[in-house]
Amino acid sequence: MMRYIALLMLLITVPALAVDSEPALPNATLQQRYETLTHQFRCLVCQNETIAESNAGLAADLRTQVREQLIAGKSDEQIKQYMVARYGDFVLFKPPWQPNTWLLWAGPLLLLGIGALVVITVVRRKSQLAKSSPGEADGDDLRP
Amino acid sequence: MKALLFLLPAGILVLLILLFWRGLYLNPSQVPSPLIGKPLPQFSLPGVGGPSASLNNADFEGHVSILNVWATWCIPCRDEQPELVKLAQQNVVTIYGLNYKDDADSAVQWLQSQGNPYAKDGFDPKGEVALNFGVYGVPETFVVDSHGIIRHKYIGPLTASLISTQLIPLVHKLEQVSK
Numbered sequence: 001m002m003r004y005i006a007l008l009m010l011l012i013t014v015p016a017l018a019v020d021s022e023p024a025l026p027n028a029t030l031q032q033r034y035e036t037l038t039h040q041f042r043c044l045v046c047q048n049e050t051i052a053e054s055n056a057g058l059a060a061d062l063r064t065q066v067r068e069q070l071i072a073g074k075s076d077e078q079i080k081q082y083m084v085a086r087y088g089d090f091v092l093f094k095p096p097w098q099p100n101t102w103l104l105w106a107g108p109l110l111l112l113g114i115g116a117l118v119v120i121t122v123v124r125r126k127s128q129l130a131k132s133s134p135g136e137a138d139g140d141d142l143r144p
Numbered sequence: 145m146k147a148l149l150f151l152l153p154a155g156i157l158v159l160l161i162l163l164f165w166r167g168l169y170l171n172p173s174q175v176p177s178p179l180i181g182k183p184l185p186q187f188s189l190p191g192v193g194g195p196s197a198s199l200n201n202a203d204f205e206g207h208v209s210i211l212n213v214w215a216t217w218c219i220p221c222r223d224e225q226p227e228l229v230k231l232a233q234q235n236v237v238t239i240y241g242l243n244y245k246d247d248a249d250s251a252v253q254w255l256q257s258q259g260n261p262y263a264k265d266g267f268d269p270k271g272e273v274a275l276n277f278g279v280y281g282v283p284e285t286f287v288v289d290s291h292g293i294i295r296h297k298y299i300g301p302l303t304a305s306l307i308s309t310q311l312i313p314l315v316h317k318l319e320q321v322s323k
Binding site for chain 2: 045058061062088
């Protein structure tokens with residue numbers, strides 16, 4: 001039995017995804033900020049990966065930048081601005097809230113609103129029809 | 145009212161088709177550069193052939209120039225190189241090079257064997273200057289006006305048709321503006 005459990009455990013292991021070969025930062029807070037920041041920036045070479053996950057040379061360069069700037073005492077906001085100044089908003093995985101992204105952010109809510117309007121109109125009309133001529137308008141009426 | 149109920153979804157469908165149709169032909173690897181319309185970042189690089197051929201911001205003053213980011217390990221650069229050599233022979237624009245994350249010996253050898261289109265060629269083995277230029281793939285080519293302002297950026301290799309139909313007209317336009 002133990003043998004099967006051991007086998008099962010081997011099968012469900014995942015490979016260690018260690019791309020980042022940078023040495024650890026001097027303290028845990030900085031290391032935490034480093035992890036958070038590198039997971040927010042897009043690698044422009046392999047665009048669906050963050051710079052924390054990517055093997056590309058550019059991602060390594062950008063990780064070095066983040067690391068060095070953190071050690072130099074830059075704030076998260078300053079590091080973000082550094083990236084955006086060079087690579088544009090596209091470098092951010094989470095797009096900022098600004099005029100050219102309003103539609104992007106508000107789009108889902110807008111669509112939901114339109115859907116809700118349609119539902120409300122249809123339901124109202126049906127219920128009005130049902131009131132005016134009961135039994136005829138509602139074809140789905142399954143009462144005996 | 146009935147007509148509207150029919151036309152509205154049909155209209156939305158048409159809009160979505162147009163949107164996605166356009167999306168099919170967009171190239172996501174061409175990220176617009178935020179540096180367009182801004183001055184070149186401050187930089188100073190030694191030349192590929194040695195410190196004498198150094199390249200810095202002052203080289204871009206007074207005339208339209210292009211800055212081509214290249215490397216010997218970059219495969220598309222091989223196709224681009226002969227086109228740059230031809231462009232250099234036409235004498236329409238000053239061509240500068242930025243050798244990116246390369247080693248000096250291979251770069252010098254490449255220029256000797258393939259021809260050297262560059263008036264000056266900066267050597268950036270660690271890609272530190274290129275980082276400030278927002279370079280993320282090679283080859284990339286910046287078009288810089290006579291005041292050192294970046295006006296355009298081509299991502300990917302320049303081809304003969306791209307040079308004759310887009311690059312050269314743009315250079316002429318920038319020259320007109322600065323006169």
